[in-house]
Amino acid sequence: MNDVAPLPPITGSVSLAVPVEHAFAVFTGDINTWWPHQFHIGAADIAEVILEPRVGGRWYERGVDDSECDWGRVLVWEPPHRIVFTWQINGTWQYDPDPTKASEIEARFRSDGDHQSIVDVEHRLFERLDGGDAIRGAINGGGGWALLLEGYATSVKDHA
Amino acid sequence: METNGEGALGLLGDPSRRAIFELLARHPCSVQELTDLLPISRPAVSQHLKVLKDGGLVVSRAEGTRRIYQLRPDGVTALRTWLDGVWQDALTGFQKQAEASTPGLEPDPNDHLNDEPEER
Structure with missing residues (x-):
């Protein structure tokens, strides 16, 4: 019995004029180039956003003052089709290391012809985060x- | 990006409002402190705070003669609203970056002789 009402996920989808392998590579390896740097949790401005490419890898921001602020961890690493990683910044805007209190982001990558791909992103399980x-x-x-x-x-x- | 209603965009779609929201996410601030940090007037800051407050994202309390603003304690509401905007911008940025960097479309540095105008 779960008495916590689920919060709806945030979902998004983009169509890309690139092969699925390239889409996955940019999404994961080049996250620093596309994640908007004005969105951050740490006190300092963002110098870099890093997603470590493996199960258990950290997802975090490094500030211009070299401070680091964890955002989550990689749960599933299946290049080039799927990645699941967590968002563990809770309702008090703090990193919560408890994995049972983590929201999840799943990104799925599929081919849509030889040089086209579709990426579906779902950020879900907000009800797990403390502060709700x-x-x-x-x-x-x-x-x-x-x-x-x-x-x-x-x-x-x-x-x- | 799908949103459940226009609330998220309405509240945080304005750049000044988003900036105020993000400053308050770091720590509670007075109107004057926010005004000092932002390139907008004190009345403008006050007006944006009112919208954020009416929208349920921000609360205030009196502290001496000052009023201190902070994000509402039930922060998951605020966090999800914020993240909705983050993901919209992020996926737009991702699409641009992925298509700008595709190996097959990058110009060949040895191919200048065959350059064609971008628009015909």
């Missing part, structure tokens, strides 16, 4: 996540 008590209460109290977000949209419109 209030949102759980809101969901259990009726309406659910979609209504909560509609509330956001309405308040933005009302006050913009």
Whole structure:
């Protein structure tokens, strides 16, 4: 019996004019070139984003002051078709080393013709992260996540 | 990127608002502290804080004569909203990077004689 209401995953999909092997290589090996550097957790600006290419590898940011801030770990490494890695920054914006409290990101890579590929990304299991008590209460109290977000949209419109 | 409603984009789609949100993710701040860190006016900071507060992402408390703003303690809400925006930008960046660096499309340095204009 699981009494924690699941939070909906974030999903995205991109079509690429490149072979699937190249898509996987850029997604994993070149993550520093495409992950937007303005998004970071550490106090210092990001110098580099690193994803270590193996099961158990670290995913982390290195700051311009050489500080490091862990984001997660690689769970599944199946080049060039699949990678699963965790996001372990919780609702208090801290890294939580407990693997049972990790959200997961799965990226699947498939060919769509010789030089085309499709990448599907799903970031899921947000309910595992610590710091979600209030949102759980809101969901259990009726309406659910979609209504909560509609509330956001309405308040933005009302006050913009 | 799929979002459940327009809330995430509405709240953090504005660059100034996102900057304020990210500063508050690091530590609680007063309006003046945020104004000192950002290239926008104090009234503009206040207006953005109001939107973030009304949207449920930020709370405030009085501390002496100042009002201190911080991310709402039920931070997974805020975190997921933030990450929705992160992934939108990240996947757009990934697509550009992957297509810009594909081996088959990179110009051959020995092939200058056959250069063609990009647009016909």
